[in-house]
Every structure is written in structure tokens, then in C-alpha cells.
Amino acid sequence: MAKIYEIVKYGTPVLREKAEPVAEVTDEIRALARDMFATMHAANGVGLAAEQVGKRIALCVVQIPVEYDVEEEGGPRLNRDDLLRLALVNPRIVETSARTWKMSEGCLSFPDITGSVERPWAITLEFTDLHGKPRREQLQGFLARACQHEIDHLQGVVFIDRMSYARRLALKGRLRRLKDNTEADAQP
């Protein structure tokens, strides 16, 4: 049975920390990835980084529905089927496309907060898979966006950092309340 973790919220210090690289893909890492997929699905998310379950390690999971894997106006599929569910160990973006696009994003650590984020349309990603095998893949569209959002988490970067100043200003009150609530919950 998979374990469902509590997802930490904005204001928890681990969300601002850099993840430690994974030295070896062990059964423990595979079990954590499985539990992170289960936690993400239970929360109706499309991605989750280990920091969001309180673990400062370079592991994130992404799974997007097949209907999201097209251009905004429809058309052919963008990525191979097997890439729509990814567990990324020590992921690194090694190339980004000049083409960028904006889309409203959410984050499981920021309930009810959304904002437009501009990101490259396509990325080349290097990572280790759960078999311990080094991989290099090119991703595009929503899948590339979800991976960029999760890889940001591993650097201690969250999506509000990438929003416009105007949007951050508009969210200021809500962000402060969320942070205050998180800090109040953390009191013994």
C-alpha cells in the first residue's frame, strides 16, 4: 500500500532549500517515488517534488493526462506515451527552446493560488530513472512546463517567483495569510 504524505505549504522552510543529489537509486527511493505519485494523485496534481513532502532530495514526479499533451488549439500529440508519467532523479535542464508561452499555473503547496507563468515551450532534460539508468529526453508543451515547475522546486524556487510583479502584488495578502497559517500550524 502506498503512503499518502501530507503536502507542506508555503511558509515551510524546506520549500526554499536546495535538494541534495541522490547518490544511488535504491528501493527506498523507488518506494518514495511510488508514494509521491499516490500523494500527487490523491491531491489531483500533475507534479510533486520531494520537498513538498518534506524531503530535501532531488526527486520529483510528473504525470499529465493524455488530453493535455497537445497544443492549446489541439492537433497532434506532443510527447511519447511513456513520457507522460515520469519519476525524475537528479533532473537537469540542459537546453531550452527560444519559443516561450504563458499559462496559468497552480501548486499543491499554494492552495487556491494561481498565476500566469512564462516558460520555454520545449526542454532537453537529463535525469536518472528509477532503474538507475541515465536518460536524456526532449519534452514539449504542458509536460515540459510541469517538469520545469517541479525542477524549480528542487532548487528552492517556487512558481510565484516567476510571476509578474503585478500578479505577485495582487496575491500579496493571500500569500501572507497562507504563510501565517503555515507558521501558526508549525508551532508546537
Ligand SMILES: [Zn+2]
Ligand atoms: Zn509546485
